[in-house]
Amino acid sequence: MIEIRHLTKRYGAFTAVDDISLTVSRGEIYGFLGPNGAGKTTTIRILAGLSLPTSGEVLIDGIDISSDGLRAKAMTGYVPDRPYLYEKLTGRELLQFVANLYRKEWRDCEARALDLLRYFDIADWIDARIENLSHGMKQKLVIVAALVHDPALLVIDEPMVGLDALAQKQVKLLLRRLVGEQKTIFMTTHTMSVAEAVCDRIGILHRGRMVASGSTAELKSNRALEDVFLELTYGND
Template sequence: MKTLVIKNLKKKFSDVWAVKNLNLELNPGEIFVLLGPNGAGKTTTLKLIAGLLHLTDGEIYIKEIDIKKEPIKAKSLIGYIPDEPFIYNKLTGREFINFIAGIYKIKRENYEKKMEDLFKKFEIGDWIDEFSESYSHGMKQKVIMCQLFLHNPDLILIDEPLVGLDPKSSKTVRECFFDLKNKGKTLFICTHTLSFAKEIASRIGIINAGELKFIGSLEELSRISGAKDIEEIYLKLTEESVSVDIK
């Protein structure tokens, strides 16, 4: 069964088509990286899948569940990490984790040990008991990343995962992504960082001005364009400026 199926997805904000006509199918155990410059439509695509934005047209299925017909059931299968991680200021990291566990109705004894291990792995240390208002962007992101392991989602959506992380934390995050992939999870990661895509992606997509220009492996990308340098192809596929209307 496909983890994610997207058919003819379109999203319009007043006069801007942020997503023009997106078709995509993702399998269990794959890391899909959506690459594109700022304003390409990556965040909008993730928010549509997460059910945080209404789609203008098209269909989205998570494990064959139509997100329009059964939004709550679909959401229970998704973990979403936004590009601007949000934790209530007056909650500590630990309280935030307990709060989320409560929403998913997971008993403390079933996650406490797992979370302690993750706090260690991410080197969150004593910060876990500080108010999140004192956290850096990277610290918030690490705490929110731990939350993914609470309800064990099949589809994990992550927007710009490396922003604000030091090299050691980004290595831990990469390991964590591979771990999830090896457990059969599907990861959908948006980034404008090409080198990250090269390291981690099973398949990549390149989006520009709301249009998917390419889907395939990095090898396929080099092959079809006849070039060796991925950077060059990426720049070529994304060189047009953001268009304002759809034909």
């Protein structure tokens, strides 16, 4: 579903992402781990079609994001780490707007949207202005908006930020449910427990380079995944 080949992103003399290659299969949750500044969000933004690579290729279901970005974006849902919302819109208006961006009729998306809103216990707030929602409710609404057009790929940056324990559990269960529907999830996190609980495979990023990759079982074969993470990212500092 995802194929990244020798991906590099530079900003002037600074290399944010340095020659990354990986593949993610359909129906898989891939976790990208690393400390702040490792290059996770830069990679996510390229994968979501919001930034172009300096070199290398990113393919979504065989579609090159650089040369055919609209087709790739049409099958992708994106949840940024710091979502921007139109606060004066209601939840319903936002979801209708997002559906229209993907050239979907609201009547074709409404049932899915309402199902997700009910799952997150915020369906009663669908006609409230977003400015009146709590931070956690806004986070949930952003996830619903990313899924309203039923994308094959969900790209999600730090999915648990700003969520309480119950909401975090809801997100984890939702991600597993999506995988059961043969959706593909590419997510970043700096939380080891989230990676262990949710991801099928993990890549650890440090200073723009991939320093480890494998299943959670492989990476923690003789020790906690957190120890592996800390050793690989800080052991040589």
